Amino acid sequence: MNRWHLLQKKALWSLFTIAFVIVLNFFLFRVLPGDPARAGIKDPRLTPETIEALRTRFGLDKPVINCFKTINPLVLGACDVNPLETQFVIYVKNLFLGDLGVSYYYNRPVEDILKERLWNTILLIGLGQILAILIGMAYGIFAAWKARTVIDYGALITGLIAWSLPTFWLGIILLFWGSSHGFPISGKSTPGMSSYPLMMQIGDLAKHLFLPTVTYTIVYMAEYMLIMRSSLLDVLSEDYILTAKAKGLSVFQILKDHALKNGMLPLVTVIAINLGYTVGGVIQIESVFSWPGLGGALYEAVNRTDFPMLQGAFLLIAVSVVVANFIADLTYSYLDPRVQTG
Amino acid sequence: MKKLLYLLILCALVLSACGTMSAKPPAVLRIGWAQGPDSLNIGVAWLASAYTISELTYSSMYELKLDGTLAFDLGTDVKRSDDGLIYTFTIREGVKFHDGQTLTAKDVAFTYNLVKDHEDFPTLHSYTEHFVSVEAPDDKTVVITLDEAIPNIESKLVFLYILPEHIWKDHSAGDAAATFENLEMIGSGPFKMLEYKPNEFIRLGVNKDYYGGTASLDEVIFQIFSSNDALVQSLKTGQIDLITGVPNTSVELLKADSNIKVVSGSPLSPDLADIIFNIADPANCPTDDGGLCTGHPALRDKQVRQALAYATDKQKIIDIILLGMGETGVALVPSGLGEWFNSDIKDYAFNLDTANQMLDDAGYKDTDGDGVREMPDGSQPLIFRMNWPSSDTTAPRMAELLSETWGKVGVKLQMQGMESDALTAICCPVYDYDIMLWGWVADPDPNTLLIIPTTDQIPTGYNETGYSNPKYDELYEAQGRELDHAKRVEMVHEMQAIIHEDVPYIIPYYAFAIEAHRTDRFTGWLDNETKVGLEDPSALLALKPIE
Numbered sequence: 001m002n003r004w005h006l007l008q009k010k011a012l013w014s015l016f017t018i019a020f021v022i023v024l025n026f027f028l029f030r031v032l033p034g035d036p037a038r039a040g041i042k043d044p045r046l047t048p049e050t051i052e053a054l055r056t057r058f059g060l061d062k063p064v065i066n067c068f069k070t071i072n073p074l075v076l077g078a079c080d081v082n083p084l085e086t087q088f089v090i091y092v093k094n095l096f097l098g099d100l101g102v103s104y105y106y107n108r109p110v111e112d113i114l115k116e117r118l119w120n121t122i123l124l125i126g127l128g129q130i131l132a133i134l135i136g137m138a139y140g141i142f143a144a145w146k147a148r149t150v151i152d153y154g155a156l157i158t159g160l161i162a163w164s165l166p167t168f169w170l171g172i173i174l175l176f177w178g179s180s181h182g183f184p185i186s187g188k189s190t191p192g193m194s195s196y197p198l199m200m201q202i203g204d205l206a207k208h209l210f211l212p213t214v215t216y217t218i219v220y221m222a223e224y225m226l227i228m229r230s231s232l233l234d235v236l237s238e239d240y241i242l243t244a245k246a247k248g249l250s251v252f253q254i255l256k257d258h259a260l261k262n263g264m265l266p267l268v269t270v271i272a273i274n275l276g277y278t279v280g281g282v283i284q285i286e287s288v289f290s291w292p293g294l295g296g297a298l299y300e301a302v303n304r305t306d307f308p309m310l311q312g313a314f315l316l317i318a319v320s321v322v323v324a325n326f327i328a329d330l331t332y333s334y335l336d337p338r339v340q341t342g
Numbered sequence: 343m344k345k346l347l348y349l350l351i352l353c354a355l356v357l358s359a360c361g362t363m364s365a366k367p368p369a370v371l372r373i374g375w376a377q378g379p380d381s382l383n384i385g386v387a388w389l390a391s392a393y394t395i396s397e398l399t400y401s402s403m404y405e406l407k408l409d410g411t412l413a414f415d416l417g418t419d420v421k422r423s424d425d426g427l428i429y430t431f432t433i434r435e436g437v438k439f440h441d442g443q444t445l446t447a448k449d450v451a452f453t454y455n456l457v458k459d460h461e462d463f464p465t466l467h468s469y470t471e472h473f474v475s476v477e478a479p480d481d482k483t484v485v486i487t488l489d490e491a492i493p494n495i496e497s498k499l500v501f502l503y504i505l506p507e508h509i510w511k512d513h514s515a516g517d518a519a520a521t522f523e524n525l526e527m528i529g530s531g532p533f534k535m536l537e538y539k540p541n542e543f544i545r546l547g548v549n550k551d552y553y554g555g556t557a558s559l560d561e562v563i564f565q566i567f568s569s570n571d572a573l574v575q576s577l578k579t580g581q582i583d584l585i586t587g588v589p590n591t592s593v594e595l596l597k598a599d600s601n602i603k604v605v606s607g608s609p610l611s612p613d614l615a616d617i618i619f620n621i622a623d624p625a626n627c628p629t630d631d632g633g634l635c636t637g638h639p640a641l642r643d644k645q646v647r648q649a650l651a652y653a654t655d656k657q658k659i660i661d662i663i664l665l666g667m668g669e670t671g672v673a674l675v676p677s678g679l680g681e682w683f684n685s686d687i688k689d690y691a692f693n694l695d696t697a698n699q700m701l702d703d704a705g706y707k708d709t710d711g712d713g714v715r716e717m718p719d720g721s722q723p724l725i726f727r728m729n730w731p732s733s734d735t736t737a738p739r740m741a742e743l744l745s746e747t748w749g750k751v752g753v754k755l756q757m758q759g760m761e762s763d764a765l766t767a768i769c770c771p772v773y774d775y776d777i778m779l780w781g782w783v784a785d786p787d788p789n790t791l792l793i794i795p796t797t798d799q800i801p802t803g804y805n806e807t808g809y810s811n812p813k814y815d816e817l818y819e820a821q822g823r824e825l826d827h828a829k830r831v832e833m834v835h836e837m838q839a840i841i842h843e844d845v846p847y848i849i850p851y852y853a854f855a856i857e858a859h860r861t862d863r864f865t866g867w868l869d870n871e872t873k874v875g876l877e878d879p880s881a882l883l884a885l886k887p888i889e
Contacts, residue, residue, distance in 0.1 A: 045468040053461035191543040
């Protein structure tokens with residue numbers, strides 16, 4: 001099988017996965033108990049007429065799908081309704097038209113909210129990932145190269161400690177430290193900054209990014225460092241490395257030309273998986289630093305039984321995980337030519 | 343790589359240094375908030391924070407003052423027809439919206455009609471329940487015609503903020519009113535919207551044309567924190583000036599800071615915690631609405647409920663859960679509603695002996711000696727399911743405390759927190775529970791709380807207990823039509839006494855509002871009002887920056 005065929009096969013599976021998620025998303029959230037028209041709020045001002053009016057506005061007065069009026073509580077309905085008048089078909093149709101619906105809670109298009117939040121999350125995670133990858137890799141290579149020395153053990157211990165730190169706890173510790181050192185500890189900008197020059201706005205953003213990014217970097221850097229180190233140690237014990245050493249190659253050449261390419265494989269997998277999942281928001285870091293990212297939006301949406309938000313956000317996460325895995329597969333086949341034939 | 347990190351820190355520091363270099367800073371009050379508004383469109387908003395922002399940006403016919411009374415805001419005079427069906431309001435003249443247009447009676451009529459026509463406005467619509475028509479014969483007169491003489495028109499109008507017709511008329515039909523984001527939030531209140539970043543902050547600027555005086559503040563910022571640690575820390579380090587919802591556990595920490603003052607007392611919107619008993623009778627179960635009525639039969643016995651009331655140590659609950667910051671709950675109407683609260687009710691004083699005696703007398707005996715009483719016919723032990731919304735962090739502790747004292751009178755609890763929607767699903771009108779811990783928030787008028795235990799609210803699910811008492815229902819109807827204020831107060835008091843006697847609810851406490859502000863940047867804090875509401879327009883108007 002050549003690379004092109006492999007690509008086609010993977011792409012097909014990816015599309016199938018996404019289609020499955022689209023269907024699952026719809027039914028999964030409707031199985032959960034709860035009434036979106038009440039939004040989990042007890043309020044005697046909310047009259048039965050109003051609840052009915054809200055249901056109509058949200059389109060929840062229509063049957064979920066033929067034969068089923070609602071799923072939870074399970075109420076059977078007529079099977080001869082026009083499928084175009086069922087919630088499921090309307091949802092799929094709108095999805096194909098690029099319409100994710102209007103959030104029940106914010107009364108705004110889901111697309112707009114996701115865009116706002118996604119950008120914030122990507123900014124935080126992107127920066128954190130880049131730093132974590134660079135520092136983690138370099139640290140891992142260094143430790144593997146200096147294996148079984150004080151440097152290695154030091155790296156191993158700090159790595160293990162950093163990796164086992166609860167993210168939430170580390171965030172709070174950094175928050176207390178940062179707040180007494182002049183760092184802003186909430187949000188992504190100082191209110192009122194929008195009237196200042198662009199450079200100052202960027203500076204303000206950098207200040208706000210600092211603590212959450214450091215938290216993120218420390219935790220993920222440790223993971224990458226540990227994986228890089230152990231996988232490189234495996235590779236370095238291979239016979240061909242011994243051969244390379246015997247040929248009189250420099251350490252740099254051995255690492256660069258012979259060891260790294262093979263040692264990178266496990267790391268690429270982990271990075272790809274992390275990238276995919278973290279689009280869902282690093283909910284703990286976001287919540288400690290009040291970062292307006294996707295994680296917080298998801299949390300709210302679950303609390304409010306906000307179907308359109310939940311469907312939109314989970315679709316987004318599913319697509320990013322699938323795409324990240326797809327890219328990882330491609331990178332794999334580049335790094336390890338054997339994958340192409342497998 | 344470390345160098346890169348240092349470089350990054352350096353960059354951030356240099357850039358931040360620039361940020362602080364500017365001319366004389368405007369007087370900006372920064373308020374820390376745990377939750378921002380869900381929408382700036384008050385029609386579709388649910389959250390109290392949306393109302394707080396609206397309070398600052400809009401005018402209303404009446405305002406809720408910090409002494410807990412309602413007074414004219416936009417209105418200047420009102421005349422009621424003899425039959426009580428027609429109200430003729432006169433409003434202030436020369437009031438301007440933030441965009442410079444004049445506010446007239448037409449805007450008022452437009453707003454009331456908009457709310458009346460929109461059943462899908464979740465919290466506002468019920469206020470226009472009895473409105474037949476609203477008209478503006480001239481620029482300063484509003485005529486409201488009702489289908490029933492009601493005694494509380496003020497409380498119906500207080501939250502109906504006046505929207506500008508010239509902006510909203512394009513967004514008034516059908517779904518458009520609900521999806522209008524109203525980001526500019528043009529109103530006529532003391533502050534106007536400058537900038538809104540959802541889930542980040544809201545920036546309000548002073549309205550220099552405001553008829554009720556101009557604030558000394560230039561801006562008010564509400565900043566949203568998703569973690570309480572960050573919120574409290576920000577006040578301590580001076581990144582914010584005021585927290586309007588201080589977590590009880592942080593009070594001591596904040597009190598220890600000489601630059602911070604903690605204020606606690608009756609909230610502007612009083613609330614109550616309640617222990618809810620399922621007393622829905624299986625014989626009268628609302629099966630058409632999904633009713634199951636699986637409540638424990640012992641709880642349908644008033645003696646048992648009264649005994650449990652005697653076995654509830656309210657003061658201990660307050661001391662432990664609220665760290666003392668609350669007062670003993672008695673009636674369904676909280677003490678924060680002033681004259682509506684029946685202060686003559688003698689509460690069930692905590693006494694385990696009385697409780698044990700009552701249960702013994704009623705025939706609930708522990709026949710098998712396992713420490714748990716059984717039904718008089720021996721059919722089942724007094725083991726009750728107890729549930730609460732899992733979002734409520736105080737409820738598990740309350741459940742533990744109740745389990746402790748109720749255990750001493752031979753009652754056992756099976757305790758479990760549930761997601762609030764799941765709880766609603768078993769609550770009502772399904773009545774598939776024994777005891778729940780939940781709460782209510784009060785309107786300025788007691789009507790919204792008094793309606794809850796009426797028989798009519800069983801099928802709708804608002805009557806959580808399934809309580810049904812014709813005498814109470816009659817009084818509810820009567821007080822809703824009684825135009826003589828003193829007589830109405832008397833009826834409202836009697837209703838509370840009935841509920842207290844029959845114990846469908848035990849009200850453990852009315853929690854205090856706890857706010858905390860810094861003392862080094864502003865003076866003039868209204869710390870000693872009847873109600874705690876430092877984010878109220880009147881409180882913000884009183885603040886002066888310290889030079």
